[in-house]
Amino acid sequence: MFITFEGIDLSGKTTQAALLYKHYKKAGRKVIFVREPGGTLVSEKIRKILLDRRNKNIFPLTEFFLFSASRYQLTKEIIKPFLKKGFIVICDRYYDSSTAYQGYGGMVDIKYINKINKIASENLKPDLTFLIDIPLEESMKRRGIIKKVNDRIESKEINYYKKIIAGYKKLAKSNKDRFKIIDGCKPVSDIHNQILKILKNFKI
Ligand SMILES: Nc1ncnc2c1ncn2[C@@H]1O[C@H](COP(=O)(O)OP(=O)(O)O)[C@@H](O)[C@H]1O
Ligand SMILES: [Mg+2]
Secondary structure, rough: EEEEEEEOOOHHHHHHHHHHHHHHHHHHOOEEEEEOOOOOHHHHHHHEEEEEOOOOOHHHHHHHHHHHHHHHHHHHHHHHHHHHHEEEEEEOOHHHHHHHHHHHOOOOHHHHHHHHHHHHOOOOOOOOEEEEOOHHHHHHHHHHHHOOOOOOOOOOOOHHHHHHHHHHHHHHHHHOEEEEEEOOOOOHHHHHHHHHHHHHHHOO
């Protein structure tokens, strides 16, 4: 079972992915939790390049290739081998993030994205993708509250974020078999319970 979490920054992906991981761990299930970009030594190094605010002149395609390189390494080194060993793999972002951010965000041709996503994942598809949906205003509100230092990606324009939110919704619509849209404005424990309920129906 390959479960991914998607959504804009501060939507609650890491919170929910970590809760789900703890849930399965406590239940004695074989489970791992990885994040994107990252999750391997090489991928974490690529993550540093991507999030470094000094790297102002990365072209959109360079950025996409870096994400994809990180993803390929993570897929080959960790995700696929662990799935083969019967683990539940929980991933905080996967290729839908590239489609939403670089593709629907308007930076890279969606045709390139679709093609490279398939290569970088070796045709692996998440069994279930939780799209934690929050309005942009909620993301901004949370940003203000937690006073997080914006990294390079998080300091992009508001318009860009609106395109991403809409893009995620389009993705969910065209991949109804695996996408579950979750209202991210509900309390953390409510969302967690909703996720557990959905997973129960998947009988894992
Ligand atoms: N359902 C929620 N309601 C209110 N605040 C939340 C909720 N889920 C997460 N948060 C808070 O929002 C911030 C971002 O959460 P996080 O899980 O790191 O989001 P992401 O990984 O999507 O960027 C954190 O301060 C977290 O405590
Ligand atoms: Mg996160």
